[in-house]
Amino acid sequence: MxxxxxxxxxxxxxxxxxxxxxxxxxxxxxxxxxxxxxxxxxxxxxxxxxxxxxxxxxxxxxxxxxxxxxxxxxxxxxxxxxxxxxxxxxxxxxxxxxxxxxxxxxxxxxxxxxxxxxxxxxxxxxxxxxxxxxxxxxxxxxxxxxxxxxxxxxxxxxxxxxxxxxxxxxxxxxxxxxxxVGPLNPADIGDMLDLDPASAFDAALVTGGLPLVCAEWRPGATLWEFLRESLENPISALLVSAERSLAAEFPPQAMSREVLRAIGTGERTFTNIARAAGGIAHTTLTRATDVLTQKRVVAAELPLSQKPSKERRYRVADPYLRFWLAFLDPHMAEVERMRGDLVLNRIRERWPSWRGRAVEPLVRDSLARLLPDGELPAAPAIGGYWTRSNDVEIDIVGADRGPVAKRLLFLGSVKWLETSPFDSHDLAALHKHRAALTDEPVPLIAVSRSGFSCSGLQGTYGPEELLGAWRGRASTPPG
The missing domain is CATH 3.40.50.300 (P-loop containing nucleotide triphosphate hydrolases)
Known part of the structure; x- marks a missing residue:
């Protein structure tokens, strides 16, 4: 079946x-x-x-x-x-x-x-x-x-x-x-829906690998065909699954719901989340984020480097819920009055930038399953690095442990655009950010949806290689 x-x-x-x-x-x-x-x-x-x-x-x-x-x-x-x-x-x-x-x-x-x-x-x-x-x-x-x-x-x-x-x-x-038991992984989704590797990752970001949502995606249909059909049906699994899950875990009056909405709309720091959630008190926000992280709904992450940092950032852990909170939840009234076309246009406008950040955790998970590969060693910890002002931000950091590493194993950048390959300008930016993080010649890698037009990288990965990391593996192994 x-x-x-x-x-x-x-x-x-x-x-x-x-x-x-x-x-x-x-x-x-x-x-x-x-x-x-x-x-x-x-x-x-x-x-x-x-x-x-x-x-x-x-x-x-x-x-x-x-x-x-x-x-x-x-x-x-x-x-x-x-x-x-x-x-x-x-x-x-x-x-x-x-x-x-x-x-x-x-x-x-x-x-x-x-x-x-x-x-x-x-x-x-x-x-x-x-x-x-x-x-x-x-x-x-x-x-x-x-x-x-x-x-x-x-x-x-x-x-x-x-x-x-x-x-x-x-x-x-x-x-x-x-x-x-985890959601269906990107390779499972690609097989189930007859999608090429890049489209399989898009589907993973939208459906989260939830079988009920995937079951409504016609095999071979494009992302935009699936979204249009789902938005035309007010009881589609894409629209209703998140609300049903949240209702079972968080009562409507719970402050955790407001905090989750703030994180889902893109706020990542404690201060900005508090402001977006209506200026709630520090203790109330702490309690809400603790509940969300304990239930694995939200991930609280620190920069991965050789120095301790307190710059914690929050993200919605489940890709489907992240998509629903960003694009669907705020505009359910439009869907209900049969104006899903407005919602679809809004998704089209924001999709490239939203996807570029949303795909990063999935890329890191893929690399964790892929390595070692002959070019790079296995990395016990794979995360990202950022500063408070975001003047230095590195998408991929592989290290011997986290969040405070003894040794950095590789640094990398993710460029997930439809037609723009990873080029010499992207490589120069990665070199600059490496210099701001470490004086060591840590190997540099890149992940690109649309190929590479430069040399000088110790590892390059596209959708095909990343998808291959999931082949023959259960979605989540038994403990």
Missing amino acids: RRFIGRERELRVLDTALERVREAVDSPKPGQCILIRGRRRVGKSSLVEEFLRRAEVPSLFFTAAGGSEEDELTELLDAVATSTLPERALFSEEAPTQWNAAFRLLAETLPDDAPSVVVIDEVPYLMHRIDAFEGMLQRAWDRLLSRKPVLLLLIGSDLSMMEALNSYDRPFHQRGREMV
Whole structure:
């Protein structure tokens, strides 16, 4: 199925875990548990549903909804009734009113001599709303579930809470292995949508690799065709996915939403974000940025160099959300009155400059996967460098560690324009900025969408080379 392009490795991880359960059926504790986390709408649930379809073993798929304990148990009862567990009738006979009893009954419904799969989706809702849920889950796993040949999959979109579930000071620590499901990577997107390498990176910046958004992009369609069709449909995934994700994580009145909007419209420094968010207090902004960074919605970055710096900058971490905040969120009223053409024209005007900065984190990620390549060494840290006044700004800095490096490995520039190659003027600017950063002859590299018209670089990379870095890799490897 098209939406599972790029998920082969994740499916193999799940297949291997189920096979381990199958091989250990006669052991005292054959059960296996995997904690699956990833941002909303990256396809975690769809991935697991596809795994269950292929596995063809008895299974239960329960999704928490954030309701009361009573409501959640009612939903669990319904999920068990429609599951393929062999003894599912036990649940309807007893109808448990507490989670301890529900886990006990669940264990009794599982087969003893063959593997099964139990999926609990949106686990953070249960962690947040039900007292001592983690402790009850731990006891149920240790005493009951792990003694059955079951693969328990715990899924969650709140990244910080899912990480906390397995942390050393929590009841469920070391009971499960972690797997991160990321968005589709640029190579996956290019294959899915039949795009050339440069267009695949454009699609990655707009869709963020979210399967639901990519699914609405007709294979072979250009960026502008996709945007026009999406803007003509007020319920397109491109328009509505971000709002749904934000509504699930941040209530409308939360200050984090205003701060996120300020960052999404291009503000990067603490002072400018505070001003754009309505002049909010320092402590309020600190609290909001802490929430956003903990949830991995915003990245807070420092310059990478051999000297400490306090010039922290913020950016929206998810490319799709960054695009939505910059171009769509401020103009939803126009879309609703069927004037998507105005929004599209605005995107066309700002696209080259916006894309030039938005692509930089994706370029760094690509280089991190590509190197070493015969010309340059692998770099444990790849970031950027800037000064407060931006009189010196370097797009790519490779170093032995970050944010304060002992040794710089290479410096580089990104030029991502349609028809303008990286030329001698760009190289001269890069030389100038290197001289302002270090006296060492650190190797210079360049990344260009449209080729190169100068010599003197130790490494040159275009869309084809960058896309190749993602070939044969899962979107995000399991932890």
